[in-house]
Amino acid sequence: xxxxxxxxxxxxRRDAELVVERLVQTHGLERKIIQVAPEGVANxxxxxxxxxxxxxxxxxxETRSDAPIAGRIRVSVSARxxxxxxxxxxxxxxxxxxx
Numbered sequence: 001x002x003x004x005x006x007x008x009x010x011x012x013r014r015d016a017e018l019v020v021e022r023l024v025q026t027h028g029l030e031r032k033i034i035q036v037a038p039e040g041v042a043n044x045x046x047x048x049x050x051x052x053x054x055x056x057x058x059x060x061x062e063t064r065s066d067a068p069i070a071g072r073i074r075v076s077v078s079a080r081x082x083x084x085x086x087x088x089x090x091x092x093x094x095x096x097x098x099x
Contacts, residue, residue: 004079006088008097009039009072016073019095023077027087035076072098 010016016036023029075097079085092099 004082004085005076006079006085006092007074007076008089008092008099009074010095010097011072013073015095015097016075019075019091019097022091022094023088027084027091029077029084029088033078035074037074037076039072039074 008019010019020031020034020036023034024031075092077088079088
């Protein structure tokens with residue numbers, strides 16, 4: 001069986017986590033075959049703030065300003081078939097992934 005590595009980068013850790021959930025829950029991929037890591041060598045939450053790092057209208061806690069914003073988050077998956085590869089690429093696009 002031949003595999004094809006499909007990769008994409010995401011602006012935020014949240015986007016990367018959402019695409020992982022889509023691949024696991026909708027497409028039945030095993031979480032252990034999906035790799036999530038910083039695009040570079042530095043620890044990062046992405047290249048822009050999201051989630052708890054962004055001020056809300058009435059935050060219950062103070063907004064964080066120490067989030068490591070040092071680059072995009074890379075998600076990589078080995079597709080076993082061309083159909084699976086297409087489903088992975090479609091999910092990447094849905095959540096703002098860039099090749």
